[in-house]
Each structure stands twice: as C-alpha cells, then as structure tokens.
Amino acid sequence: MEKKMSESYTVKTSNVMPPDTNNHHTLYGGRLMAYIDDVAAIAARRHSRSKVVTASIDSVDFLEPIHLGDVVILEALVTHTGKSSMEILVKVSKETLENGTDKKLAAFSFLTFVALDDDLNPLEVPGLIPDNERLKWLDETGEERSEHRRHRRERSKALREFFATDLFD
Template sequence: MKKLMSESYAVKTANVLPPDSNSHGTLFGGRLLQYVDDIAAISARRHCRESVVTASIDSMDFLKPINIGEIVILEAMVTYTGRSSMEVMVKISKEDLTRESGKTLAAFSFLTFVAIGEDNQTIEVPKIEADNDRLQWLKDTGEERAKRRLERKEQSQSLSSFFSSDLLE
C-alpha cells in the first residue's frame, strides 16, 4: 500500500513568549526541538496510523533566530520510508505579525520515527508516493540520508561501548 506524502502533512503554530526565550530574547533551541519532535510525531502517526517512537534527530539547522513576539510555524511531512521507519522533514518558519514581511525560513530538521504495535515490536509502514516533482526530489534523496543515518548510528554504538563508564575515567 502506498500513501501520498501530503497525507502526512501537519502544521503547528505558536507564539514566542518570554518564558520560551533565552537571555538574547530568542526562542530556546530546546523549546524549538520540543515543537519539532511533537509535530514530526503527528506527521508520522498520520502516515502509518500507529504508535510511533522517535529513533533519531538527524540535524537541527538553525538559520535565523526566532524572536519574542514572532510566531513560529512548523510544517512536517513524511519524506522517506523504510520497512518500519519514516523520515520526517520539518520546515520551521517565523513571522512577525507587526510587519508585512511575510514568513522567513528559520530552521529545518530531519527526524526518524519507527512504528510500533501493541506488543512494542516494530511494524511495517506504508510506502510513500510523491505528489509533485519537488516532493519527488525529497523522496529520491531520502535513501542517501538513510545511509548516512545508519553510518552515524553505527558510530554512536561504537561510542556507547567506549563511553560506558564515567566520562572522566
């Protein structure tokens, strides 16, 4: 079974308030990561209609600061699928509603989610089909990102045995 990428599309919008910000008056990176993980999980669940867990966050590339008083807009979509895994891209924009400047790209991130059944075992997810040429590019380049993700996971497993004791030992 295949599903269109657009079927997993999800949007989250939030005001950036002082409790969400650091001493520079910009959105905490950790708060943005919380928003990213939440909207990406919703997108993954929309795709597979099952429970999901976050397997990895490939990257979080901050391009522009998001300031107090602006709104943050997160758009998420499944861009690649494996057997039980789903890559979700999250595009993060900001908008200053006091100006007519429109939306500005502020960050983007790729995450991987795994679908799990009631027995907490992985389950197969539907394959994806691109809605248009632009989305086809994301799907086509997903395999390369998946290979890099696997290499990084292997490196992390090596590091985990190396650092299984206290860091300073």
C-alpha cells in the same frame, strides 16, 4: 499499500512568549526542538496510523533567530519510508505579524520515527507517493540520508562502548 506524502502534512503554529525565550529574547533551541519532535510525531502517526517512537533527530540547522513576539510555524511531512521507519522533514518558519514581513525560513530538520504495534514491536509502514517533483526528489534522496544515519548509528554504538567507563579511568 502506499499513501500520498500530503496525507501526513501537519502544521503547528505558536506565539513566541516570554517563557519560551532566552536572555537574548529569542526562542530557546530546546523549546524549538520539542516543537519539532511533536509535529514530526503527528506526521508519522498520520502516515502509519500507529504508535510511533523517535529513532533519531538529524542536526537542527538554525538559520534565523526566532524572536519574542514572532509566530513560529512548523510544517512536517513524511519524506521517505523504510520497512518500519519514516523520515520526516520539519520546516520551521518565523513570521513577525506586526510589521507585515514575509515568513522567513528559520530552521529545518529531518527526523526518523519507527511505527510500533500494540506490543511495541516495529510495524510495517505504507510506502510513499510523492505529490509533485519536489517531493519526489525528497523521497529519492531519502535513501542516501538513511544510509548516512546508519553509519552515524554505528559510530554511536562504538562511542557507547567508549563511554561505558568513567572518562578519568
């Protein structure tokens, strides 16, 4: 079974309030990462119609600061699938409502989620049908990103062995 990419599309919008900001009056990076993980999980659940778990978060590229009083808009959708894994793109925009400026791309990230059955075992997910040529490109280039993640995971496993002992031993 396959599903259109648009079926997983999810939007989350929030005001940036004082508790969300650092001493520069910009959104905490960690707060934004929590928003990204949340909206990506919803997109993954929409696609798989199952429980999901975050398997990896690629780098979060912060392109514009998001200031106190801005509105942050996160758009997520499944862009590539494996057997039980789903790659989700999260696009983050900011908007300053008071001065009427256009939305600006503030950050983006790719995350990988794994679908789980009721016993928390990996569950096969539907394939993807891109809705347009731009989305088709995301799906077609997804395998390259997936391969990069596999290599990164292998390096992480090697580092796990390195860090298994105290650094000063």
